[in-house]
Amino acid sequence: MKTIYLHVLDKGWVSFQYTNISELEEEFAQRGIEVGYGCELSDGCKLGDGCELGNYCKLGNYCKLGNCCELGNGCELGKVCKLGNGCKVPKSLFISASQHSVSYWGYDAIQIGYKKYTISEWQKHFREIGKAEGYSEEQIDEYGFYIDLIAKLHGRWNIKQK
Secondary structure, three states, rough: OOOEEEEEEEEEEEEEOOOOOHHHHHHHHHOOEEEEOOEEOOOOOOOOOOOOOOOOEEEEEOOOOOOOOOOOOOOOOOOOEEEEEOOOOOOOEEEOOOOOEEEOOOOOOOOEEEEOHHHHHHHHHHHHHHHOOOOHHHHHHHHHHHHHHHHHHHHHHHOOOO
């Protein structure tokens, strides 16, 4: 049995328990929430009114999506991820790397595994973070390459910060 939280007028976030996501179709319809085919929502997710999840989206435990959030097909969000009202991820990059996944959502931040820092913080400290996490020298170099790639793309895309 899983739990999902949906916003209820005058009550705030209310928990709903389910085994299969299809059990919540009526609750989703009342809130204008669209969940694509093959989506997987982990325990404790919160979906705001008007959310649209593309086919095969996967949301980790305790993800929170604000009102009118739109996620494309195949989107994967890790544990405790939060996207605010009206969120539309501009340009993003997800790399399934040798040790942990690398995520970039179009803003001045990179998440590697569960650690999230600004691009410049990663550029300055990736070696010591990698060593502390038990990465090999080869893996540290690999992640340094990803960080530099994202830094270049971020600069090229010239994305305005919120």
